[in-house]
Amino acid sequence: MDNAPLLSARFNLCAGKLISLLFLFSASVSYHPFHFRKSPITPPPTTIKIHFSIRKGNTKMPPLEDETFPSTPGKFKIERSHTMNRQLYRCFASTSTMFLWALFLIALTASYLSFQGFVDSGSRYLSASWGGIQWEKQVRTSAQIHRQGGMSVLVTGAAGFVGSHVSLALKRRGDGVVGLDNFNDYYDPSLKKARKSLLNTHEVFIVEGDVNDAKLLAKLFDVVAFTHVMHLAAQAGVRYAMENPQSYVHSNIAGLVTLLETCKSANPQPAIVWASSSSVYGLNEKVPFSESDRTDQPASLYAATKKAGEEITHTYNHIYGLSITGLRFFTVYGPWGRPDMAYFSFTRNILQGKPITVYRGKNRVDLARDFTYIDDIVKGCVGSLDTAAKSTGSGGKKRGPAPYRIFNLGNTSPVTVPTLVSILERHLKVKAKRNIVDMPGNGDVPFTHANISSARAELGYKPTTDLQTGLKKFVKWYLSYYGYNHGKPVN
Numbered sequence: 263m264d265n266a267p268l269l270s271a272r273f274n275l276c277a278g279k280l281i282s283l284l285f286l287f288s289a290s291v292s293y294h295p296f297h298f299r300k301s302p303i304t305p306p307p308t309t310i311k312i313h314f315s316i317r318k319g320n321t322k323m324p325p326l327e328d329e330t331f332p333s334t335p336g337k338f339k340i341e342r343s344h345t346m347n348r349q350l351y352r353c354f355a356s357t358s359t360m361f362l363w364a365l366f367l368i369a370l371t372a373s374y375l376s377f378q379g380f381v382d383s384g385s386r387y388l389s390a391s392w393g394g395i396q397w398e399k400q401v402r403t404s405a406q407i408h409r410q411g412g413m414s415v416l417v418t419g420a421a422g423f424v425g426s427h428v429s430l431a432l433k434r435r436g437d438g439v440v441g442l443d444n445f446n447d448y449y450d451p452s453l454k455k456a457r458k459s460l461l462n463t464h465e466v467f468i469v470e471g472d473v474n475d476a477k478l479l480a481k482l483f484d485v486v487a488f489t490h491v492m493h494l495a496a497q498a499g500v501r502y503a504m505e506n507p508q509s510y511v512h513s514n515i516a517g518l519v520t521l522l523e524t525c526k527s528a529n530p531q532p533a534i535v536w537a538s539s540s541s542v543y544g545l546n547e548k549v550p551f552s553e554s555d556r557t558d559q560p561a562s563l564y565a566a567t568k569k570a571g572e573e574i575t576h577t578y579n580h581i582y583g584l585s586i587t588g589l590r591f592f593t594v595y596g597p598w599g600r601p602d603m604a605y606f607s608f609t610r611n612i613l614q615g616k617p618i619t620v621y622r623g624k625n626r627v628d629l630a631r632d633f634t635y636i637d638d639i640v641k642g643c644v645g646s647l648d649t650a651a652k653s654t655g656s657g658g659k660k661r662g663p664a665p666y667r668i669f670n671l672g673n674t675s676p677v678t679v680p681t682l683v684s685i686l687e688r689h690l691k692v693k694a695k696r697n698i699v700d701m702p703g704n705g706d707v708p709f710t711h712a713n714i715s716s717a718r719a720e721l722g723y724k725p726t727t728d729l730q731t732g733l734k735k736f737v738k739w740y741l742s743y744y745g746y747n748h749g750k751p752v753n
């Protein structure tokens with residue numbers, strides 16, 4: 263582990279001692295000039311008699327000289343007749359004192375900065391949930407491969423919706439899996455913790471940390487030679503990008519680059535499969551969306567960061583020989599899903615008797631999505647890992663061309679949002695209070711529709727769950743997890 267806090271503490275101790283010494287020294291110069299006996303301008307022993315008379319009402323206060331200067335054997339004496347010497351002495355004494363005070367202030371500042379560093383590094387040290395022999399053992403155990411030809415996969419965003427499902431699927435078939443997740447509060451972190459507990463029971467260890475933490479990533483690669491990285495950690499949500507744009511840059515761009523930097527330097531380099539999004543098609547009107555269609559018209563910052571991710575991963579593929587597979591997910595739904603998504607929040611509101619807002623497109627056209635069930639997405643992710651060729655670089659150098667692939671993972675049958683609501687009503691046996699409004703200009707696109715022929719050909723991807731069936735499974739899970747009323751009475 264990092265021994266910065268220890269060093270910092272030592273430095274702090276030294277600085278503290280220095281301050282004490284300076285303080286004592288400075289005090290003795292001010293009040294104890296015998297220290298200057300050897301100085302050529304040491305004044306002869308004299309007595310300073312400074313009489314302050316302070317009147318307080320009618321009472322004449324006693325002179326303060328004895329209180330101001332200590333009446334010890336070392337008490338200095340300056341005779342009034344030695345005016346010149348006295349002035350020289352004063353001048354010297356005050357210059358020396360100022361000098362020492364300046365030193366004192368410098369030492370104080372240094373000590374403060376050191377203390378701040380100590381607090382920062384100390385709190386990082388104390389709050390860091392990673393490192394140590396026990397931690398390394400957990401990481402190694404979780405990464406162990408239990409099948410012939412298996413892989414060891416670092417899954418980022420493992421406590422997320424897709425991440426938790428993919429981690430479980432890999433672990434179940436005998437692959438080694440280590441999760442990484444920062445457990446942020448974009449939506450209820452208790453759901454993420456519950457997913458983590460579920461994974462724990464299947465012996466998947468999730469490290470609590472951020473993909474922007476380069477030291478942590480380097481440490482993970484020190485402990486395990488991951489063959490693959492399934493990068494699913496991201497700031498999700500199309501409309502939230504208008505509220506918190508920086509979080510998208512932080513996770514989807516900066517975090518991605520930090521991860522790629524680690525992967526490019528790893529030896530051996532892992533193959534990377536990561537989550538792009540159907541939103542990169544933006545205002546594309548050609549249907550169904552094919553991977554070769556234009557993606558230069560993003561409608562939201564979220565989409566723009568995913569598009570940027572596709573370009574950034576291309577660069578790392580080109581320069582460093584990293585094997586890259588980008589997956590454009592189409593509105594994934596299912597059990598253990600994301601509470602910010604429409605099917606999830608609609609379910610909650612319908613059960614609580616609250617109205618739901620259903621957006622409508624231009625000319626009163628219903629919005630439509632190619633809703634894709636989680637199990638189908640998991641198959642696409644695992645298929646991508648299985649078919650990803652190795653990265654070709656080592657030690658940060660490319661040794662030959664590596665594959666760069668992009669696949670749509672959709673369902674190929676778009677469903678309108680009002681139809682989604684009707685299906686939920688049927689499964690929940692509760693009528694929704696629909697509030698239909700025109701789609702606000704907040705990043706939404708009117709429809710999505712995937713062409714999946716590439717994924718079918720190269721990954722064997724074949725979605726099998728329609729929205730009706732998938733929502734039935736979701737509702738079953740929702741009711742078992744939250745209870746019928748989600749803790750609130752139905753009005």
Ligand SMILES: O=C(O)[C@H]1O[C@H](OP(=O)(O)OP(=O)(O)OC[C@H]2O[C@@H](n3ccc(=O)[nH]c3=O)[C@H](O)[C@@H]2O)[C@H](O)[C@@H](O)[C@@H]1O
Pocket residue numbers: 498499500538539540541542591592593594602603604605619620621622629630631679706
């Ligand atoms: O496919 C994708 O790439 C994206 O799919 C979803 O984004 P979105 O399709 O907007 O999913 P929802 O937020 O669940 O919205 C689904 C539909 O419901 C509509 N909606 C949403 C919320 C609402 O209150 N009312 C409403 O009518 C939206 O306009 C949209 O047409 C995910 O949230 C993104 O993270 C993902 O990248």
